[in-house]
Amino acid sequence: MNNKVALITGITGQDGAYLAEFLLKKGYVVHGIKRRSSLFNTERIDHIYQDPHIENRNLILHYGDLSDSLNITRIIGDIRPDEIYNLGAMSHVKVSFDIPEYAADVDGLGTLRILEAVRLLGLAEKTRIYQASTSELYGMVQQVPQSETTPFYPRSPYAVAKLYGYWITVNYREAYGMHANNGILFNHESPLRGETFVTRKITRAAAKISMGLQDKLYLGNLDAKRDWGHAKDYVRAMWLVLQQDVPDDYVIATGVTTMVRDFVAMSFGYIGAKLRFEGEGVNEVGVLESIDQELFIKNVGEEYFNDFQQNVGKTLVAVDEKYFRPTEVELLIGDATKAKNKLGWSPKYDLAMLCEDMMMSDVKLMKRESYLKEGGYLVMNYFE
Numbered sequence: 001m002n003n004k005v006a007l008i009t010g011i012t013g014q015d016g017a018y019l020a021e022f023l024l025k026k027g028y029v030v031h032g033i034k035r036r037s038s039l040f041n042t043e044r045i046d047h048i049y050q051d052p053h054i055e056n057r058n059l060i061l062h063y064g065d066l067s068d069s070l071n072i073t074r075i076i077g078d079i080r081p082d083e084i085y086n087l088g089a090m091s092h093v094k095v096s097f098d099i100p101e102y103a104a105d106v107d108g109l110g111t112l113r114i115l116e117a118v119r120l121l122g123l124a125e126k127t128r129i130y131q132a133s134t135s136e137l138y139g140m141v142q143q144v145p146q147s148e149t150t151p152f153y154p155r156s157p158y159a160v161a162k163l164y165g166y167w168i169t170v171n172y173r174e175a176y177g178m179h180a181n182n183g184i185l186f187n188h189e190s191p192l193r194g195e196t197f198v199t200r201k202i203t204r205a206a207a208k209i210s211m212g213l214q215d216k217l218y219l220g221n222l223d224a225k226r227d228w229g230h231a232k233d234y235v236r237a238m239w240l241v242l243q244q245d246v247p248d249d250y251v252i253a254t255g256v257t258t259m260v261r262d263f264v265a266m267s268f269g270y271i272g273a274k275l276r277f278e279g280e281g282v283n284e285v286g287v288l289e290s291i292d293q294e295l296f297i298k299n300v301g302e303e304y305f306n307d308f309q310q311n312v313g314k315t316l317v318a319v320d321e322k323y324f325r326p327t328e329v330e331l332l333i334g335d336a337t338k339a340k341n342k343l344g345w346s347p348k349y350d351l352a353m354l355c356e357d358m359m360m361s362d363v364k365l366m367k368r369e370s371y372l373k374e375g376g377y378l379v380m381n382y383f384e
């Protein structure tokens with residue numbers, strides 16, 4: 001057991017949930033900031049939630065928002081954390097084109113609010129800060145693979161806001177000697193990934209289609225290439241960053257890049273479905289060519305096979321230009337040599353393991369939906 005206290009902004013998100021679990025296992029007292037919402041928004045951390053009425057809790061949630069300096073300052077002042085992980089953000093790149101000012105406020109100024117609160121409260125020497133920086137900073141390809149020395153060229157309001165977050169973190173480290181660090185994390189996914197990010201959208205859809213709960217999957221740019229890792233590996237890296245004597249910035253990535261189209265094929269492959277892609281640009285489609293019956297039955301279930309078989313020759317994947325971005329990031333591939341050498345970090349999951357983990361989880365989830373539908377209960381049918 002250690003007596004360290006950590007504060008996680010964005011604890012209800014994908015990374016926040018994995019990180020909270022990771023830190024609790026290490027004996028930390030974990031505080032998290034959650035936003036007020038009209039519905040419960042703690043689904044990802046419900047399994048570690050502790051009743052506020054019990055004594056000696058080690059997971060404590062506070063209402064808050066990164067756009068509210070007074071709230072942030074009060075919480076940090078009350079807790080006096082040893083470590084702050086600033087994961088809270090409006091994290092959807094496409095949505096940031098719709099709400100650019102909000103993205104700038106939360107993702108950019110939100111970082112400043114954390115740093116300045118720590119400084120004003122006299123915690124500059126005590127509190128170590130992790131800033132959730134991103135491979136989106138690289139944006140327009142300048143060089144590959146991308147490392148800590150690659151120039152930035154952000155391509156979305158999200159990435160521009162995160163650029164401010166990156167530099168203000170470096171500035172507070174240099175100006176005030178704070179232990180302020182950037183993790184420049186490449187895309188990382190998991191069964192807890194938000195449903196509108198591309199990998200999860202794909203694995204959910206493949207699972208739904210296999211059970212007749214969805215007809216077709218509509219996607220945007222199938223040519224985009226991403227360096228996808230597993231969120232479980234990446235939260236371990238966040239912690240390692242804060243355990244170093246000297247603050248610094250690190251790229252965290254797998255070093256392998258994959259096209260969106262290939263992730264689609266891999267996900268459908270898990271259910272034994274072989275897709276044939278034909279056509280170009282907005283006219284490209286993915287047609288179900290054949291099914292490996294044994295694999296389908298093993299991973300989905302015999303009861304769904306006959307219906308699914310009717311889809312052979314049909315289009316299961318199509319392009320909808322509404323998912324294109326005004327400016328796109330075409331190619332990301334990270335060089336995490338520094339993290340490997342200095343933090344001793346390397347990923348345990350490769351892409352096939354990640355995809356399998358997500359598919360297994362979504363097939364299970366959709367089976368529940370399928371049973372509910374059969375029982376006459378409403379099934380959530382909203383997908384984006």
Ligand code: NDP
Pocket residue numbers: 009010011012013014015016033034035037041064065066067086087088089090091092106132133134135184185186187188189194
């Ligand atoms: P999620 O979108 O899953 O989670 C974001 C979290 O931030 C949620 O808890 C969300 O709350 C919270 N949040 C949103 N707006 C505010 C606000 N105004 N005030 C306080 N909290 C807010 O993101 P991830 O877990 O995937 O990512 C974590 C961080 O890492 C983000 O900063 C993201 O930009 C960054 N990042 C992510 C990468 C990835 O591939 N996942 C790669 C590189 C960086 P709620 O649940 O209520 O919506």
Ligand code: GDR
Pocket residue numbers: 091092093094133134135136185186187188196197198199201218219220221222224225226260323324325328329384
């Ligand atoms: P990204 O992740 O923008 O890299 O940001 P996302 O999964 O949204 O997109 C990855 C690539 O897939 C293409 N794409 C689609 N994307 C979505 N969301 N929906 C689609 O239908 C679709 N079709 C194709 C995109 O154009 C893009 O090229 C994520 C977020 O977690 C950020 O917060 C984080 O900083 C970066 O990863 C690293």
